[in-house]
Amino acid sequence: EDQVTQSPEALRLQEGESSSLNCSYTVSGLRGLFWYRQDPGKGPEFLFTLYSAGEEKEKERLKATLTKKESFLHITAPKPEDSATYLCAVRTGANSKLTFGKGITLSVRP
Amino acid sequence: DTAVSQTPKYLVTQMGNDKSIKCEQNLGHDTMYWYKQDSKKFLKIMFSYNNKELIINETVPNRFSPKSPDKAHLNLHINSLELGDSAVYFCASSQERVNEQFFGPGTRLTVL
Numbered sequence: 279e280d281q282v283t284q285s286p287e288a289l290r291l292q293e294g295e296s297s298s299l300n301c302s303y304t305v306s307g308l309r310g311l312f313w314y315r316q317d318p319g320k321g322p323e324f325l326f327t328l329y330s331a332g333e334e335k336e337k338e339r340l341k342a343t344l345t346k347k348e349s350f351l352h353i354t355a356p357k358p359e360d361s362a363t364y365l366c367a368v369r370t371g372a373n374s375k376l377t378f379g380k381g382i383t384l385s386v387r388p
Numbered sequence: 389d390t391a392v393s394q395t396p397k398y399l400v401t402q403m404g405n406d407k408s409i410k411c412e413q414n415l416g417h418d419t420m421y422w423y424k425q426d427s428k429k430f431l432k433i434m435f436s437y438n439n440k441e442l443i444i445n446e447t448v449p450n451r452f453s454p455k456s457p458d459k460a461h462l463n464l465h466i467n468s469l470e471l472g473d474s475a476v477y478f479c480a481s482s483q484e485r486v487n488e489q490f491f492g493p494g495t496r497l498t499v500l
Binding site for chain 1 (some may be wrong): 393419421427428431432433436438443444477478480482487488489490491492493494
């Protein structure tokens with residue numbers, strides 16, 4: 279069975295303090311790793327898709343990377359508006375099923 | 389413009405009642421999904437339809453029945469509601485089965 283583990287469960291940063299969120303996965307045949315951001319009371323918002331080890335994608339202060347066992351979401355010089363829960367999900371089968379991790383709640387203090 | 393919309397936003401009901409949640413997407417996508425997010429924020433797939441055909445049906449009680457009248461709509465009907473059904477239900481859509489999914493704002497269901 280596919281497993282997705284995210285760590286840490288919660289992370290508190292000072293504004294401008296860069297850090298990384300980890301997503302480890304155990305799957306049989308990765309067909310895509312997805313990062314989402316979820317604000318309180320809202321639906322997940324799509325950020326990135328990564329397909330193969332070594333791939334990287336960037337958007338503003340966020341950069342996602344992928345290895346054969348894990349993915350990192352690097353946050354450079356975070357701002358308070360980056361505070362949210364970040365979800366990682368994997369797709370393995372031919373269908374569209376995503377298996378999500380439990381998320382990492384990021385809090386950025388001004 | 390709202391891409392994926394759900395109604396209602398909040399639903400409070402008594403145990404044993406039957407209720408429905410509606411979802412509509414205006415993105416032109418051909419695949420739609422229902423997810424359940426529990427109190428610990430864990431998001432889990434329930435159902436998926438591709439061009440009105442059921443393609444994912446996870447281990448969900450028979451009391452839950454999805455219906456897709458067309459590609460842009462996916463409804464969720466729940467019979468005989470139980471306390472454990474309390475959660476936030478999200479609808480999502482994607483173009484083809486393999487692309488990124490876009491989520492609606494969620495429906496918070498509370499069963500008393």
